[in-house]
Amino acid sequence: MSATTTTTKLLERVKDLKQIPTIPAVLAPLLRYLEQPVEDLDIQKVTDVIAQDKALAAQCLRMANSPLFGRFQKIDSLRTAILGLGFQRVSDIAMSCGVLNLTPKDTGGIDPVVFWEHSLGCALVCRHFARTISYPDPRKAYLAGLLHDLGIVVNLWSFPEEFRRVFERARSQRIPLHEAEQAVLGFTHCDSGSLLAENWDLSADLHAVVSLHHCSYESSEHAPLIAVVELADLLCRMSGLNYGYLENRQVNVLEQPGFAVLLQKFPALRDFDWARLTFELDSYMDEVHGLVHAIYRK
Amino acid sequence: MSATAAQAVIGFEGPPDPDLVRIRDLVYQVAGIFHPDSKLGLLWERCGRRMKERKTKTFREYFECLTVKPNRRAELLALLNEITIGETCFFRNQAQLHAVRDLVIPTIIEAKAKLPIRRMRIWSAGCSTGEEPYTLSMLLLEESQRRLRDWTFEILATDLNERSLAHAKNGLYGSYGTRNLSAYYREKYFSPEGEQLRVQPVVQRNVSFSRLNLSDDARMTFMKSVDMVFCCNVLIYFDLASKRRVIQHFYNNLLPHGYLFLGPSESLYGVTEEFRLVHLPGATAYVKGERSLAGKKAS
Numbered sequence: 001m002s003a004t005t006t007t008t009k010l011l012e013r014v015k016d017l018k019q020i021p022t023i024p025a026v027l028a029p030l031l032r033y034l035e036q037p038v039e040d041l042d043i044q045k046v047t048d049v050i051a052q053d054k055a056l057a058a059q060c061l062r063m064a065n066s067p068l069f070g071r072f073q074k075i076d077s078l079r080t081a082i083l084g085l086g087f088q089r090v091s092d093i094a095m096s097c098g099v100l101n102l103t104p105k106d107t108g109g110i111d112p113v114v115f116w117e118h119s120l121g122c123a124l125v126c127r128h129f130a131r132t133i134s135y136p137d138p139r140k141a142y143l144a145g146l147l148h149d150l151g152i153v154v155n156l157w158s159f160p161e162e163f164r165r166v167f168e169r170a171r172s173q174r175i176p177l178h179e180a181e182q183a184v185l186g187f188t189h190c191d192s193g194s195l196l197a198e199n200w201d202l203s204a205d206l207h208a209v210v211s212l213h214h215c216s217y218e219s220s221e222h223a224p225l226i227a228v229v230e231l232a233d234l235l236c237r238m239s240g241l242n243y244g245y246l247e248n249r250q251v252n253v254l255e256q257p258g259f260a261v262l263l264q265k266f267p268a269l270r271d272f273d274w275a276r277l278t279f280e281l282d283s284y285m286d287e288v289h290g291l292v293h294a295i296y297r298k
Numbered sequence: 299m300s301a302t303a304a305q306a307v308i309g310f311e312g313p314p315d316p317d318l319v320r321i322r323d324l325v326y327q328v329a330g331i332f333h334p335d336s337k338l339g340l341l342w343e344r345c346g347r348r349m350k351e352r353k354t355k356t357f358r359e360y361f362e363c364l365t366v367k368p369n370r371r372a373e374l375l376a377l378l379n380e381i382t383i384g385e386t387c388f389f390r391n392q393a394q395l396h397a398v399r400d401l402v403i404p405t406i407i408e409a410k411a412k413l414p415i416r417r418m419r420i421w422s423a424g425c426s427t428g429e430e431p432y433t434l435s436m437l438l439l440e441e442s443q444r445r446l447r448d449w450t451f452e453i454l455a456t457d458l459n460e461r462s463l464a465h466a467k468n469g470l471y472g473s474y475g476t477r478n479l480s481a482y483y484r485e486k487y488f489s490p491e492g493e494q495l496r497v498q499p500v501v502q503r504n505v506s507f508s509r510l511n512l513s514d515d516a517r518m519t520f521m522k523s524v525d526m527v528f529c530c531n532v533l534i535y536f537d538l539a540s541k542r543r544v545i546q547h548f549y550n551n552l553l554p555h556g557y558l559f560l561g562p563s564e565s566l567y568g569v570t571e572e573f574r575l576v577h578l579p580g581a582t583a584y585v586k587g588e589r590s591l592a593g594k595k596a597s
């Protein structure tokens with residue numbers, strides 16, 4: 001079987017809707033809410049969606065009580081969470097929990113926890129990085145980080161056996177996952193993620209992040225958001241927020257396409273302290289690890 | 299970390315004390331050593347010890363001791379001493395050592411592939427009591443069985459402090475400095491001597507100790523053709539101008555493919571225009587400007 005037919009067959013499998021995860025109940029209204037101005041917001045409705053799912057509500061509380069989300073007093077109900085943290089943060093949290101619940105039972109022997117650690121970690125780094133460079137929408141950056149590797153979920157879901165081989169190759173050769181995907185499958189999690197993003201009807205910018213973050217995206221109208229994710233993702237992969245192995249390579253952030261993209265919009269980036277961001281990122285590790293385990297191993 | 303220190307950081311009581319955060323930023327600005335939120339508890343304890351001494355009660359008062367009171371420079375040095383005290387030990391920065399083994403050594407081998415002499419020179423600048431250079435020596439001895447077959451290596455270990463150097467040359471270590479030592483290295487490269495451990499001659503053979511003040515410009519120019527410089531937790535004591543001079547020397551001492559390594563949360567931000575920060579697997583390092591442009595990848 002030639003490489004191209006394998007590719008088409010696997011992607012066909014993804015297109016077979018029964019094979020891909022449906023959008024979690026909580027995510028749809030939250031994503032829609034994100035696109036709306038705050039005035040039009042029906043907080044009660046979204047709270048109801050979260051509250052209906054007891055397990056999800058409990059996970060949200062666990063996360064709301066983490067210093068990563070700015071907890072300054074004990075939070076014991078969704079109501080206090082929203083009062084204390086604000087609706088925006090709680091919806092970020094609910095979104096994270098919704099995504100964390102996505103992985104299928106059979107993952108061909110891969111522990112999906114590492115991918116969630118990477119996604120949640122990347123989301124936090126995106127948010128922090130966005131704030132530091134005065135990127136106008138840090139919340140969007142958070143979401144983009146959270147969702148950027150959705151294609152990995154699709155791969156785990158739709159062809160666990162093939163993906164296990166990809167992952168083993170990437171881990172043993174210590175190369176980037178998308179390179180191993182390209183070599184073994186003929187496409188990457190950007191391609192499979194793109195199908196899911198379409199199916200879920202993600203907004204155009206998130207769709208672009210999911211499908212282009214390992215590609216050349218400089219001409220995309222969403223290039224700045226993708227650039228934030230590209231750089232945060234890279235820093236995570238070179239540190240403890242990787243997905244289970246460290247890539248054996250040397251990276252200079254200033255040579256990444258994302259740096260050039262962002263520099264045009266944010267001139268302050270010229271003097272950015274990358275070392276400090278790297279040290280700060282280290283401080284997320286334990287907390288991210290604890291949260292993901294608490295939520296995933298419910 | 300004590301319970302209260304943990305609380306000061308993750309804030310049952312609220313966000314981190316803003317005055318502690320100011321001290322953190324001050325220490326970073328003057329010494330280049332950064333305490334991320336997860337390590338604020340450590341800084342809290344270190345300041346606490348100094349505050350007891352100075353009989354100050356709040357971080358705000360102590361911040362003033364560091365910035366406006368007459369003895370501020372001395373107090374800053376005392377705090378920096380607290381920060382680095384007892385830091386050194388064998389295999390202190392594992393991630394950095396792994397990156398050296400898996401990525402940096404192969405890169406240097408490749409860079410020197412065409413040279414007739416297969417030789418690697420490493421400089422441990424500010425080696426204190428010798429744990430750092432001996433660790434590097436063991437790492438390279440291990441690699442001599444693999445990638446560095448047919449290579450010779452030498453480790454230049456220098457420090458200002460004579461007493462530390464004497465201790466280093468003697469090579470006898472207690473339990474504290476050897477706490478990170480795995481059974482493998484302990485058995486292979488050390489001999490027990492009473493309660494203590496002595497490094498074996500094979501580890502010492504490639505290490506030469508000498509006294510060197512990093513601010514001694516004349517002698518600094520003699521350190522030539524170095525592949526890697528380790529200057530961990532030393533530059534914190536230098537003011538910006540002298541730091542820049544030392545860094546300029548390192549730049550000249552290093553071969554074009556050379557690497558400069560600092561301590562785990564130390565940075566050269568605002569200090570150098572010529573070195574480039576690079577990310578290695580699990581660690582960071584500095585390389586010479588032009589070369590960082592050729593994205594490196596190990597086989």
Ligand SMILES: C[S@@+](CC[C@H](N)C(=O)[O-])C[C@H]1O[C@@H](n2cnc3c(N)ncnc32)[C@H](O)[C@@H]1O
Binds near residue numbers: 385386510512513532
């Ligand atoms: C905290 S120790 C670092 C030991 C070791 N590099 C490590 O990281 O584990 C700092 C060392 O720097 C040395 N030092 C301080 N100023 C120096 C100078 N001007 N020249 C050479 N060494 C200096 C001190 O004597 C001390 O041994």
Ligand SMILES: [Fe+2]
Binds near residue numbers: 213
């Ligand atoms: Fe990715």
Ligand SMILES: [Fe+2]
Binds near residue numbers: 118122
């Ligand atoms: Fe990623």
